[in-house]
Amino acid sequence: MELTKNITLGVYLPGQSSIHNLDPRTKISAATILIVLLLFARSYEAYGLIALFTAALIFCSGIPSGYVIRGLKPMLPVLVIMWVFQLFLYKTPDTAILFEWWVFEATEAGLHMGNLITLRVLFLFTVTTLLTLTTSVVSLTDGLESLLKPLKMIGLPSQELVMTLVIALRFVLILAEELEKIIKAQMARGVAFDQGNFIQKTKKLFPVFLPLFIGAFKRAEELIVAMEARSYTGGKGRTKMKTLRMSSSDLSAAFVMLAYSGILIYVIISVEPII
Amino acid sequence: MSLSVRKIVISGILGAIAILLGVTRLGFIPVPTPAGHATIMHIPVILGGILEGPVVGLITGAIFGLFSFLQPGAPFFADPLVSILPRLFIGIISFLVYFSTKKINILVARVFEAPLTNIKNRISPGLTGALEKFNGILPYLLGGAFGSATNTVLVMGMVTWRGYLPAEASISIGVLHGVPELIVAAVLTVILVKGIQRIRTTEDKS
Numbered sequence: 519m520e521l522t523k524n525i526t527l528g529v530y531l532p533g534q535s536s537i538h539n540l541d542p543r544t545k546i547s548a549a550t551i552l553i554v555l556l557l558f559a560r561s562y563e564a565y566g567l568i569a570l571f572t573a574a575l576i577f578c579s580g581i582p583s584g585y586v587i588r589g590l591k592p593m594l595p596v597l598v599i600m601w602v603f604q605l606f607l608y609k610t611p612d613t614a615i616l617f618e619w620w621v622f623e624a625t626e627a628g629l630h631m632g633n634l635i636t637l638r639v640l641f642l643f644t645v646t647t648l649l650t651l652t653t654s655v656v657s658l659t660d661g662l663e664s665l666l667k668p669l670k671m672i673g674l675p676s677q678e679l680v681m682t683l684v685i686a687l688r689f690v691l692i693l694a695e696e697l698e699k700i701i702k703a704q705m706a707r708g709v710a711f712d713q714g715n716f717i718q719k720t721k722k723l724f725p726v727f728l729p730l731f732i733g734a735f736k737r738a739e740e741l742i743v744a745m746e747a748r749s750y751t752g753g754k755g756r757t758k759m760k761t762l763r764m765s766s767s768d769l770s771a772a773f774v775m776l777a778y779s780g781i782l783i784y785v786i787i788s789v790e791p792i793i
Numbered sequence: 794m795s796l797s798v799r800k801i802v803i804s805g806i807l808g809a810i811a812i813l814l815g816v817t818r819l820g821f822i823p824v825p826t827p828a829g830h831a832t833i834m835h836i837p838v839i840l841g842g843i844l845e846g847p848v849v850g851l852i853t854g855a856i857f858g859l860f861s862f863l864q865p866g867a868p869f870f871a872d873p874l875v876s877i878l879p880r881l882f883i884g885i886i887s888f889l890v891y892f893s894t895k896k897i898n899i900l901v902a903r904v905f906e907a908p909l910t911n912i913k914n915r916i917s918p919g920l921t922g923a924l925e926k927f928n929g930i931l932p933y934l935l936g937g938a939f940g941s942a943t944n945t946v947l948v949m950g951m952v953t954w955r956g957y958l959p960a961e962a963s964i965s966i967g968v969l970h971g972v973p974e975l976i977v978a979a980v981l982t983v984i985l986v987k988g989i990q991r992i993r994t995t996e997d998k999s
Binding site: 553556557589592593600603604607608631635638642643646647675678679681682683684685686687688689690692693694697716720723724728730731732734735736737738741742745746750752 | 795796798799801802803804805806807808809810812813816817818819833836837840852856859862863864865869870871872873957958959962973977981984985988989992993
């Protein structure tokens with residue numbers, strides 16, 4: 519029962535690569551552009567281009583590719599099941615039937631839909647994981663705060679919302695360790711989590727959830743006191759010890775990103791979508 | 794609009810639990826259906842709405858939605874209209890149902906005070922105790938149930954509307970998953986709220 523081993527979200531791998539050294543604002547904007555483009559990609563050509571670029575990013579970041587992929591492991595079974603679902607259930611009126619199995623028909627449209635949507639999931643995951651692996655939480659916060667500042671004009675408390683997001687990311691690992699302890703403690707008392715039917719399995723989760731939530735709320739109360747004692751008042755009148763500065767490498771990164779998005783948009787528009 | 798430290802911290806930590814349940818797959822309960830699991834990842838959002846109000850429910854829902862968009866558990870969640878938008882409503886609906894049930898409860902108790910005491914005197918004290926206890930947990934039970942139903946209905950609705958699955962498939966998945974999810978969510982909400990309220994009252998006393 520190693521829960522923390524497969525969590526790659528919110529983990530930062532320090533390094534000195536060209537990607538690590540970029541300004542967080544550049545990285546966040548680039549990741550956002552990549553994700554938005556991903557949502558419009560509906561052909562294999564576009565995904566091929568995305569795959570090439572993502573591979574190049576992983577290579578530049580100097581992070582072992584196995585590390586990025588490890589986080590994918592727990593969701594593989596679901597991906598396979600959902601791919602099968604799409605294959606048999608997704609239908610368009612004029613599609614070719616590949617083969618029939620019992621009452622189900624596997625259609626060509628279903629196959630493409632399953633493929634594309636699975637690819638989209640894989641790349642979404644890789645891009646976000648890459649962002650958090652190469653950017654420390656502190657610079658991620660600084661970058662997000664500075665990027666979301668304009669939202670203040672329409673009355674959204676952007677700095678507070680970023681703080682919430684950072685607390686969430688930060689606490690995932692802390693709570694994972696706590697969860698592991700709780701599960702091990704229950705197993706030591708003879709609870710077999712992997713045995714029994716649906717109702718029995720669900721019942722066994724209750725004594726795990728209650729201590730987890732109570733522990734989390736205790737931590738929350740402590741954190742509230744700690745933040746209030748330090749007079750945290752959100753973003754108002756706050757200054758930074760280290761201000762963010764764009765460098766020449768950010769400029770070249772922006773240029774690369776612009777060129778790549780241009781090509782990708784061209785591919786997305788010109789190539790006929792398969793679904 | 795500004796957020797209090799309390800709202801920031803509680804939404805953050807509940808968001809962390811939602812993410813944690815997702816990455817560890819603990820938030821998925823194996824159910825004997827084709828898709829294989831029901832989710833309880835939305836329970837932190839329900840709790841946020843019930844314990845801290847609609848704003849915390851909304852923010853926790855947004856974190857949960859953002860996470861399930863960026864690290865999708867099922868392919869159609871890689872679409873913000875399916876993964877993020879429906880989740881914003883879970884906490885708000887939970888709060889509204891919880892709050893109005895509580896108010897109605899108080900109102901009923903006040904308006905029908907005389908006939909209620911009359912009935913209470915006639916039935917056995919054991920039964921009245923049980924009924925009162927049930928009445929006490931009813932707002933949480935309904936809040937949890939409606940929050941869970943909001944998740945199922947809106948997500949499957951968006952999945953159908955965006956054309957990922959045909960309506961019949963969505964409805965059958967919705968029923969097969971939604972019903973166990975609803976029951977588990979309702980029961981867990983009651984247990985967790987009671988547990989958290991207990992530590993809060995002991996902390997206030999000390």
